[in-house]
Structure formats: C-alpha cells, structure tokens
Amino acid sequence: MITVILQILRRSRGAILGWGLSLGLLGFYMMQFYDTLAEQQGILEELISNYPPQLMAFFGGTENLFSPQGFLSMEFFSIMPVIVGIYAIVTGSGLLLGDEENGTLDLLLAHPVSRTKFYFGRAIASALSIALILIIVWIAFAGGVAISEQLDLGALEMLRPFIVLFAMLFLFQMLSLLLSMVLPSRSTATMAAGLLLVGSYFVNSLSEFNQTFDKLADYLPLRYYQSGYAIEGLNGEWLLGLFGFGLLFALLGWILFLRRDIRVSGEGSWRLPGWLIPWKRIRKDS
Amino acid sequence: MDQNPAIQINALLKNYGPVRALRGVNLQVRRGAIFGFLGPNGAGKTTAIRCMLDLIRPDGGTLRVLGLDPQKRSVEVRARTGYLPGELAFDGNLTVEAGLRVLASLRGNHLDWPYVLRLARRIDLDLKPQFKNLSKGNKQKVGVVQALMHRPELLLLDEPTSGLDPLMQQEVLRMVREARDQGATVFFSSHIISEVEELAERVGIIRHGQVAETVEVDTLKRRSLRRARVRFQKPVKTQFLARIPGITILVQDDSQSVLLQIEGEMDALIKALARHPVSEFETERPTLEEIFMAYYTEEQEVR
Incomplete structure (x- = not known):
C-alpha cells in the first residue's frame, strides 16, 4: 500500500506545492491586513453597516468581523471549502476513474496489488495531499500571526480551523470518489459533487434570511463547518460527523470498486436512456 | 513442473449490458506451451484475457489460471503473470525508466534490473523519454519489457507485435520463445495469422464469443x-x-x-x-x- 500512496503523492507534488504556496502567501498577506483593519475599525464598521446583510452573509457573516475568528472566517475560511473543494473534488473523482478513462488502471491492476490496498492506498494518498496543502498554508498563517501586532493567537489555536477545513474537504473528496464509482464518467462525478458543494454554500449563506433555506441547510454539510470560529474550540460532534460521512463514502466507494469491471480506454459505461436526454431527442427529431 | 493446465476455462460467460462478449468459452492450455488465440476484432479475445487477470468479472463459468481462481487469488495470479495489454497507456509525465520502476515497485522491487536493461537494449528501447512522447511502436516495446521483466510463469499477451516494425516483431517473437524455453507458458491473442503461424504450437479460434476449435497449428494446416x-x-x-x-x-x-x-x-x-x-x-x-x-x-x- 505504501507504494501506491507514494506513487500518488509523487504525482501530486506539483499540485500540493502550487496550492499550498499560493494559499499560504494569501494567508500571510491577510494576517498583515488584519492590523490595518483593526486600526480603522470605526470607519470600516460604518461602511459595512451600509452593505446589504445578504451580501455580507456570502462572505462569512458580519458577526464579530473585527475579532480574529470573525476576520479569519470572512476573509479566508468561509470560502476555502469551495476553493480548495475544487481540488478535493477533482482529485477524488479522478483518483480511479481518471486512470481508468485513460487506460492506465488496466495495466496497474494487472500487477500483484489487491484492489482493497490499491483503493485505500490511493484514497489515503489523496487525503494526505489535501492535508499537506493545508499544512503549508497553516505554516504560512502561523508565520503571519507571529508577525502581526494585533492578532494574539498561538500556532495550535490557528491549527483548529484547518482541522475543520480538512474534515470538510475530506468529506467532499470521498463523496466525489464515491460518485465516480456510481456515475458513468469522471466529468459527471465532478459536476455532481461540485454542484452539491456550491449549492450547499449558497443555501448555507442564505439560511440566515430564509426559513426554507435554513431547514434545508440542516441536511447539508456546510452547516456543520465551524470556519474560523474553530479557533475558540472544536465542535467534536460536528467534526466526527464530517469525518464519519467522509469515511462512509470511502467505504461505499470501496465496495463498488471491488465489484467493478475495469474498463479499458475508450470503453463506455452506462448511459442515460436517450429519451431522458433532451438535446439528444432534439438532434434525433431534426 | 505442476501438471495442472496453465489455463483452464469452462463455459465462460461475459456480457456487457446487452452485448454477449463471451458465450461459453471452453479452453485448456498446457504448461510450457505457446498458445495462440486467434480471432477478428470484437470476437472476445481481450475480454477472455482480462477475465484471467480479474480485471473484469465473468457472469458464469469457471476459470483457473496456474491452478488458481483469479477472483479469489488475484494477487497471486498477477504476481506470476506478465500482461501486455492491447493498447498500453501509462502516466505520460513519467520517463520510461521511472514508469518501469513504478511497475517494478508494484511487484515488490524484486527485479533483476540489469535483466530489464538487457531486454530494453534488445528492442532498442530508450529509457529516457517521457511516456507521452513515445510513438506507438515504442509504447509497445515498453509493454513488452514490463510484461517480461519479472520472468513470469505465464505470459498473457494481447496483440504482442502490434505497432512494431518487422525487425522488432521478429525480436519480440524471439524473446517470447526464449521465455517459453525457460519454462513459461505463453497465451497470446492476435488477428495476424502469420504471427500465430510462426509462434504458436496450438491455436484456439474464437468467433462471436465462442471457441470454434482448439487445434495444433500443423494439424489445422494439414487437414484442411x-x-x-x-x-x-x-x-x-x-x-x-x-x-x-x-x-x-x-x-x-x-x-x-x-x-x-x-x-x-x-x-x-x-x-x-x-x-x-x-x-x-x-x-x-x-x-x-x-x-x-x-x-x-x-x-x-x-x-
């Protein structure tokens, strides 16, 4: 299994460094921005009070904007599940199906490695790739906090929101892996998981102002994401729930992978019946 | 030597949705033989090979490879088998050498690397280029080397000389014969008759997912x-x-x-x-x- 893990990590090293360093630089810069923000709190409060609350809700809410946790939520952690979520979803859906669609999986699985070890090796490696990205970003944040005059946070306190973010990304990565085992192609799995992520973000953001969205948000994962407020302490139940669902998706994906016929390059999977696809109907009619 | 057949297939069925790819394939290949599996495209040759490696699961029938059930003991079967897929695909960013080393690591790194280099030299395979920059023929050479590099007991070769020039075809056929001389069983599929005629001792003719006949090549030629x-x-x-x-x-x-x-x-x-x-x-x-x-x-x- 170690071989499989190392192979994927080696393949992902560019992406890990690219995502980690760019987000880390952003975080480091933001930490410096907090000092200015704190100095001009009065002016900014007046300015923000004129913004529609719905708009502010999209950026993580207005509550405690000038506290470290409010600032970190609004500027970084509220949007990160969507931004790094794209990486998580793309890597999750491509973890097996990417290689299957380009024909590589056929050759790899003809070697003496069990499907279970292959599957979990790859799943662990892809989760590790996210963890490594977040570790790089966390180091940059910790460096930024150390330089900041206004932010009075320890490195371990700063680690908490990253743990929560990791749990959320792990859940979406394993969900897209599961969907890739169910849906006919990598692109449809990516699209389905992406829609759920973005939809969840919108519903959760609007739930403050709309009761229907509020009820719906209870069934979506982002409701249980603490964002920057995890600095104050981790919600164990929420965290376990996110990791638990992530593991459940991984296990379901594993069961499906064990039963799967490995396709070779160019072979199709199942398709929706033609009468269910409107554009196909139109083409046929014309 | 184990007296069990290297490959024993009884009434093997495989469907892809409504398409009946294998309709009751029966086949036996004795150990140490070179067996040609002959049929046109779409006859079911690749499907049968992929069932032997547990890459796809049959819908019926029984299958034994080296005396083992590939579904229950797939890792053992694959450890003792060398497989050349019909169309080799691999991580395009890796060099040939890195790719071969990745595959070797999946076999536990117990490889005789100088032997791998000798194989590569025999078919003029340059190990430095990235896989994505290789021609079809050179990709096929990589496939041949990775299939032979661990000295397997059984070689499953899907169209082994596809894309190779005539000189390289001859060299690859020589390498396959040498593997047989060292005790390996060779099962290869082809639709190139001259290749089967030159290499195989016995041949199975598959059409529409069924083995029409299994016969010695010489007998087939004589009696027809x-x-x-x-x-x-x-x-x-x-x-x-x-x-x-x-x-x-x-x-x-x-x-x-x-x-x-x-x-x-x-x-x-x-x-x-x-x-x-x-x-x-x-x-x-x-x-x-x-x-x-x-x-x-x-x-x-x-x-």
Whole structure:
C-alpha cells in the first residue's frame, strides 16, 4: 500500500506545492491586513453597516468581523471549502476513474496489488495531499500571526480551523470518489459533487434570511463547518460527523470498486436512456 | 513442473449490458506451451484475457489460471503473470525508466534490473523519454519489457507485435520463445495469422464469443483444404474430376489445365488422374489466413 500512496503523492507534488504556496502567501498577506483593519475599525464598521446583510452573509457573516475568528472566517475560511473543494473534488473523482478513462488502471491492476490496498492506498494518498496543502498554508498563517501586532493567537489555536477545513474537504473528496464509482464518467462525478458543494454554500449563506433555506441547510454539510470560529474550540460532534460521512463514502466507494469491471480506454459505461436526454431527442427529431 | 493446465476455462460467460462478449468459452492450455488465440476484432479475445487477470468479472463459468481462481487469488495470479495489454497507456509525465520502476515497485522491487536493461537494449528501447512522447511502436516495446521483466510463469499477451516494425516483431517473437524455453507458458491473442503461424504450437479460434476449435497449428494446416494445379499433356474432358468426392474445380483455364480444391485425402484424385497423361501436378497448402477466412465464410453461410 505504501507504494501506491507514494506513487500518488509523487504525482501530486506539483499540485500540493502550487496550492499550498499560493494559499499560504494569501494567508500571510491577510494576517498583515488584519492590523490595518483593526486600526480603522470605526470607519470600516460604518461602511459595512451600509452593505446589504445578504451580501455580507456570502462572505462569512458580519458577526464579530473585527475579532480574529470573525476576520479569519470572512476573509479566508468561509470560502476555502469551495476553493480548495475544487481540488478535493477533482482529485477524488479522478483518483480511479481518471486512470481508468485513460487506460492506465488496466495495466496497474494487472500487477500483484489487491484492489482493497490499491483503493485505500490511493484514497489515503489523496487525503494526505489535501492535508499537506493545508499544512503549508497553516505554516504560512502561523508565520503571519507571529508577525502581526494585533492578532494574539498561538500556532495550535490557528491549527483548529484547518482541522475543520480538512474534515470538510475530506468529506467532499470521498463523496466525489464515491460518485465516480456510481456515475458513468469522471466529468459527471465532478459536476455532481461540485454542484452539491456550491449549492450547499449558497443555501448555507442564505439560511440566515430564509426559513426554507435554513431547514434545508440542516441536511447539508456546510452547516456543520465551524470556519474560523474553530479557533475558540472544536465542535467534536460536528467534526466526527464530517469525518464519519467522509469515511462512509470511502467505504461505499470501496465496495463498488471491488465489484467493478475495469474498463479499458475508450470503453463506455452506462448511459442515460436517450429519451431522458433532451438535446439528444432534439438532434434525433431534426 | 505442476501438471495442472496453465489455463483452464469452462463455459465462460461475459456480457456487457446487452452485448454477449463471451458465450461459453471452453479452453485448456498446457504448461510450457505457446498458445495462440486467434480471432477478428470484437470476437472476445481481450475480454477472455482480462477475465484471467480479474480485471473484469465473468457472469458464469469457471476459470483457473496456474491452478488458481483469479477472483479469489488475484494477487497471486498477477504476481506470476506478465500482461501486455492491447493498447498500453501509462502516466505520460513519467520517463520510461521511472514508469518501469513504478511497475517494478508494484511487484515488490524484486527485479533483476540489469535483466530489464538487457531486454530494453534488445528492442532498442530508450529509457529516457517521457511516456507521452513515445510513438506507438515504442509504447509497445515498453509493454513488452514490463510484461517480461519479472520472468513470469505465464505470459498473457494481447496483440504482442502490434505497432512494431518487422525487425522488432521478429525480436519480440524471439524473446517470447526464449521465455517459453525457460519454462513459461505463453497465451497470446492476435488477428495476424502469420504471427500465430510462426509462434504458436496450438491455436484456439474464437468467433462471436465462442471457441470454434482448439487445434495444433500443423494439424489445422494439414487437414484442411488444399489446392492442386493439374496440367494434362493433351486436352481432357475434366468433368470426371468434379465427380470425385471432396474435389471442386475452381478454375478451368483451358481443356488442358485446371485448378482444383481438395478437401480431405488425395488418394481418389491421384488414382483418377493416373488414367490420363499428366504433364504437371502442383499442390499448395493454403495459408492459415485462408483457413481462418474459410472458418468465417462457412459460418456466415450457415447463418
């Protein structure tokens, strides 16, 4: 299994460094921005009070904007599940199906490695790739906090929101892996998981102002994401729930992978019946 | 040596949705043999090979590879098998050497690397370029090397010389024969008749997901149709030839020369010709290709 893990990590090293360093630089810069923000709190409060609350809700809410946790939520952690979520979803859906669609999986699985070890090796490696990205970003944040005059946070306190973010990304990565085992192609799995992520973000953001969205948000994962407020302490139940669902998706994906016929390059999977696809109907009619 | 057959397949079924890819394949390959699996594209050759490696699961029938059930002991089967897929795909960003090392690591790194280098040298395979920059022929060479590099007991080769130039084809066939000489069993699929004729000892002919026949290559060639060209010293009424069982007149150039097709023994023909002055008598065996085509023509006529 170690071989499989190392192979994927080696393949992902560019992406890990690219995502980690760019987000880390952003975080480091933001930490410096907090000092200015704190100095001009009065002016900014007046300015923000004129913004529609719905708009502010999209950026993580207005509550405690000038506290470290409010600032970190609004500027970084509220949007990160969507931004790094794209990486998580793309890597999750491509973890097996990417290689299957380009024909590589056929050759790899003809070697003496069990499907279970292959599957979990790859799943662990892809989760590790996210963890490594977040570790790089966390180091940059910790460096930024150390330089900041206004932010009075320890490195371990700063680690908490990253743990929560990791749990959320792990859940979406394993969900897209599961969907890739169910849906006919990598692109449809990516699209389905992406829609759920973005939809969840919108519903959760609007739930403050709309009761229907509020009820719906209870069934979506982002409701249980603490964002920057995890600095104050981790919600164990929420965290376990996110990791638990992530593991459940991984296990379901594993069961499906064990039963799967490995396709070779160019072979199709199942398709929706033609009468269910409107554009196909139109083409046929014309 | 283990007396179990290297490959034992009974009533193997595989469907892809409504498509019946394998419709009850029966096959046995003895250890140490070179077995050719011959059939046109879409006949089920690749499907059968992929079932042997547990890459796809059959819908019925039984399958034993090296005496093992590939579904229950897939890792062991794969450890003892070398597989060359019909179309080799690999991580394009890796160099050939890095790719071979990745595959070696999946085999536990117990490889004789100088042997790998020797194999690569024999077929002029450069290990430095990235996989994505290789031509089809060079990709095929990588496939050949990775299939042979751990000295497997069983070689499953799907179209082994596809994309190679004639010189390299000969070298690859030599390497396969050497593997057999060292004790390996070779099962290879092909639709190139000359390749099967040159390499295989036995051949299984698959059509529409069923093995039509398994037979020694020599027997197949011997017992099947032959052609004879007869030239008489003077004009002869040749209708008597058509009345001999198993003889068909294919071409009658003039009253002195005929081209015949002979099915079965030639004794009756020789005796009939002995009553006439014959100046030339030439027989020729059809190529395996012609035999193969005859299989398909017959089958289509039946349908």
